[in-house]
Amino acid sequence: MTRTITVGLDGSPASVAAADWAAREAQLRDLPLRLVTAWEWRPPAYAPPTGLGAPVPPSDLQRAWARRLLDETRTRIAERRPGLRIDTDEIAGLPVPALLRAAEDAELLALGSRGLSKAAGFLLGSVSLSVLAACGRPVVLVRAAEHGKEEALPEPSARGLSAATGHRDVVLGLDLYKPDDAVTDFAFDAASRRAARLRIVHGWTLPPYYYGGALMPDLNDHMATQVRRELSDVLSPWQEKYPAVEVSTQAAVGGAGHHLVEASHDAALVVVGRRIRRAAVGAHIGPVTQALLHHAAAPVAVISHD
The missing domain is CATH 3.40.50.12370 (Rossmann fold)
Structure with a gap:
């Protein structure tokens, strides 16, 4: 089975940067790019009691959002990198186990990492940290601020x-x-x-x-x-x-x-x-x-x- 360069998407600027980084890496390695997202959403453990917090979106809306995210990301990358094979996969389930399953068949897994500022550095989300701590494959964390850094080089x-x-x-x-x-x-x-x-x-x-x-x-x-x-x-x-x-x-x-x-x-x-x-x-x-x-x-x- 051909391994892929896999990237987890959640719609954040950091995951967009991770997708762009992963696309370039896929071309460097002559491997397919796989875009994945988990579409099952649950409120955090500290959420207010039922009826006081935001309602959980119906599963059909969650899945439609996931499909739109994948399609839009695939279209944007394909326009910038013609010839790159891009596969998409919407995975039912919560993000951490879904990403760990996706990583099993990956050459590496790219994830976005939210940055607060140059002074504060990484604000590593709980999903990225949990995946990193449990994943047996290489994991690359990419900040949104670093998007395009390799494309525009100084002297x-x-x-x-x-x-x-x-x-x-x-x-x-x-x-x-x-x-x-x-x-x-x-x-x-x-x-x-x-x-x-x-x-x-x-x-x-x-x-x-x-x-x-x-x-x-x-x-x-x-x-x-x-x-x-x-x-x-x-x-x-x-x-x-x-x-x-x-x-x-x-x-x-x-x-x-x-x-x-x-x-x-x-x-x-x-x-x-x-x-x-x-x-x-x-x-x-x-x-x-x-x-x-x-x-x-x-x-x-x-x-x-x-």
Whole structure:
């Protein structure tokens, strides 16, 4: 069965941006685009008692709205990207389980993420967060403010652009000591398809007895050199697999989250891993991913792995 690039639609500006991002990704990967929406709506748990709040729309109206959303989105994308195969699917059921089912047959799932402002960063909706925490396929979160960012590029000499192609960097948050092949391969593949540079960010921490170099002035340089050597060893087989991808590395002191958020401001895509934690309750996406979801300025690809 041919996998698809799947995007979940809810009619919001963020989901429109996600659909446009997914359409471009489908062309880059030469895969069909699948537009999906869940048409069953229920009031939230905190809604007023029956009779006091807004009535639930009849199921036929919910389904008609879903069909119109899909048709209008398909028409708009088809006009911009002729030749792209676009499938649509209205799924009966609530959004989270519907999107998780749709993602099972997807190469990746794109979702919109509502942004408050540049200062506030992501306001991640409960649907997106719940899907992200439970999905085993790659999930890409796209902000409405980032729509069209890859289409209008500044001069190639600007920071965050490949000197060879003028395309924005793909940024990978690499866990040097527990690297996962699926995460690294996704990032290299994304950079290769975009003819972009891959910028790799690894955050590392000085030992607790080190205070600004006062006690051991050579420790910082020694550890930095060691980290760079280990990065080179980890990346060597990937650079052999993707010889055309230009790679730059950033081994920065401190948690990776802050450095990745900073790198996202001039990136095409930020790629991070999410270790699957099977817990009875709660969303477990990790502190680095959490920081990106709240503050990143570029689309964020989260790759689940064991």
